[in-house]
Amino acid sequence: MRNEPRSGCPINAAVESLGDPWSVVVLRDIIFGGRRHFRELLSGSEEGIASNVLSSRLKSFVAGGLLVREEAVRGQRARYSLTEAGIQTLPVLVALGSWGRVNRPTTPELTVRQQLLEDGGPELVAELMDELRHLHLGAPPVTGTGPSVMQRLQEAYESLQ
Amino acid sequence: MRNEPRSGCPINAAVESLGDPWSVVVLRDIIFGGRRHFRELLSGSEEGIASNVLSSRLKSFVAGGLLVREEAVRGQRARYSLTEAGIQTLPVLVALGSWGRVNRPTTPELTVRQQLLEDGGPELVAELMDELRHLHLGAPPVTGTGPSVMQRLQEAYESLQ
Numbered sequence: 486m487r488n489e490p491r492s493g494c495p496i497n498a499a500v501e502s503l504g505d506p507w508s509v510v511v512l513r514d515i516i517f518g519g520r521r522h523f524r525e526l527l528s529g530s531e532e533g534i535a536s537n538v539l540s541s542r543l544k545s546f547v548a549g550g551l552l553v554r555e556e557a558v559r560g561q562r563a564r565y566s567l568t569e570a571g572i573q574t575l576p577v578l579v580a581l582g583s584w585g586r587v588n589r590p591t592t593p594e595l596t597v598r599q600q601l602l603e604d605g606g607p608e609l610v611a612e613l614m615d616e617l618r619h620l621h622l623g624a625p626p627v628t629g630t631g632p633s634v635m636q637r638l639q640e641a642y643e644s645l646q
Numbered sequence: 647m648r649n650e651p652r653s654g655c656p657i658n659a660a661v662e663s664l665g666d667p668w669s670v671v672v673l674r675d676i677i678f679g680g681r682r683h684f685r686e687l688l689s690g691s692e693e694g695i696a697s698n699v700l701s702s703r704l705k706s707f708v709a710g711g712l713l714v715r716e717e718a719v720r721g722q723r724a725r726y727s728l729t730e731a732g733i734q735t736l737p738v739l740v741a742l743g744s745w746g747r748v749n750r751p752t753t754p755e756l757t758v759r760q761q762l763l764e765d766g767g768p769e770l771v772a773e774l775m776d777e778l779r780h781l782h783l784g785a786p787p788v789t790g791t792g793p794s795v796m797q798r799l800q801e802a803y804e805s806l807q
Contacts, residue, residue, distance in 0.1 A: 492692035493753025495746030495760050496674050496739050500667035502750060503742070509661045531653035550749075570749040578657050580741035585660030588711075588731040592654025599656050 502549050503574065504542070507534060509581065511542045512551070512574055516617065517598060517638065521564045531595070546571070567621040572614050579603070579610055594645040598638040609634060663710050664735065668695060669703045670742065673712070673735055677778065678759060678799065682725045692756070707732070728782040733775050740764070740771055755806040759799040770795060 490498040503509055510532055520526045527539055543565060546552040551571040557563040582599040585591060602609060613634040618624035627633065632640070651659040664670055671693055681687045688700055704726060707713040712732040718724040743760040746752060763770060774795040779785035781796075788794065793801070 490746075490750060490752075491694065492756060493751070494671075494674070494692055494756040495743040495750070495752045497667070497671050497693055497746070498750035498752055499742040499746030500670045502746070505666050506658070506661035510655075510658050513655070513657050531655060532658055533652065570745075573745055573749060577738070577741040577745055580738040581660040581664070582656040584731075584734055584738055585656030585658070585663070588734060589651060589656070589659035589663060590654070591651075591656045591659055595653065595655040 499577070502551065503577070504545065507538050508542045508545065509578070510534065511539060511546070512571065513578055515552070515565060515567060515571075516575060516578065519620075519635075521566070522562045524562065567617060569618075569622065572617045572621065575614050575617070576607075576610055594642065597641045597645055601638060601641055605634075613638075660738070663712065664738070665703070665706065668699050669706065670739070671695065672700065672703045672707070673732065674739055676713070676726060676728060676732075677736060677739065680781075680796075682727065683723045685723065728778060730779075730783065733778045733782065736775050736778070737768075737771055755803065758802045758806055762799060762802055766795075774799075 490501050492498075503512070510530070511526060511534070514520050514526055514529065518525075518529060520529055523539065523543070526543075527534065527536055530539075543552065543554070547554050547565075550568055551574070553566045553568055555564045555566060579599070579602050583603055586596055586599055586603075602613070605612075612627065612629075615624070615627045616633055616635050619626045651662050653659075664673070671691070672687060672695070675681045675687055675690065679686075679690060681690055684700065684704070687704075688695065688697055691700075704713065704715070708715050708726075711729055712735070714727045714729055716725045716727060740760070740763050744764055747757055747760055747764075763774070766773075773788065773790075776785070776788045777794055777796050780787045
C-alpha cells in the first residue's frame, strides 16, 4: 500500500488501502470467520486463497494499520487482531455483500448472514462492531440480553450446513 | 471478470466484479463526475489513470454488466451508461468514502461531497440513485423541489475550488 494516496479523494484512498478482491476476502474471514491465525485463514478459505497471496495481503494490512500481528510466543502461533480502522471496514463489507447478493450468483448458506445484517440495519452493524472491539481490541464486553450478533450470525449459517 | 464467482459468498462475488482500485475510481468518475466518454475519463482523472488501464476496466465493466457502451454514431464518440447494477454500486462507494474520510489522508475539496452524502443518509443516496436512473437508464426525471442531489454535490465541490 502506498503511504500517500494518489489523490485526496476518500473513495480512492479507501480502495488503495483495501486493495484487491483477495484483500477484502481476507478481512471478511477475520471479521466473520473469527480466523486469527495464518493456517486457519489458509485452510478455511472458501475461495482457495494461495499461501503467498495470503501472506502478502496480511503484511500489507499490518503495514497499512488495519491489522496488528501479535508476535508468536512459546508454543503459540502469531495471531492477527483487527485495529479500529480494520473494524470500521465492516460497513464496507456489508455494502459489498448487499450488492453481490442482488447482482451476482450466490449460495444460500453463504448469504444468510448478509441477509441478517441487512435486515438489522446500521444498528446491528454498529453492535457487531462493538463486539469486534471486545474480541480484537480488548474493549469491555458488550452487555445485552440474549445471544451476541456474532452468535446469531453463526447459528443462521450453521442451520443451513 | 470471471463469470462464475470463486465461491457463493456475496462479498466475494461483489469484489470479483468491482475488481481492483482502478475499477472503483472509474465507476466513481462516471457516477459523480458525469463523465461518459473515454477521453473525459482519461483527461479528468485525479489519480492519473493510464489509457490502457482505463480501457481494460471499461471493457470489463461492460462484460460484467455494470456499464453499457453505446456505439459511436456519425461524428460522435462512444458513450458509456450505467446499468441498474452499476447504479446500485453507489452505496458501496459511499461506504468506501466514509471509511477513507476517517482513516486515510484526504483533501477538503474532494471530501465535501462524501460528507454531504453521509449527512443525508440512505434517503439521499436513494434519491441520487433515482437521478442516475434518469440520466443513464432513461427513467422519468425525479420531480422534487429545489436543486437535484447532483447539483447540490456539484455546488459544494465548486465552492471549494
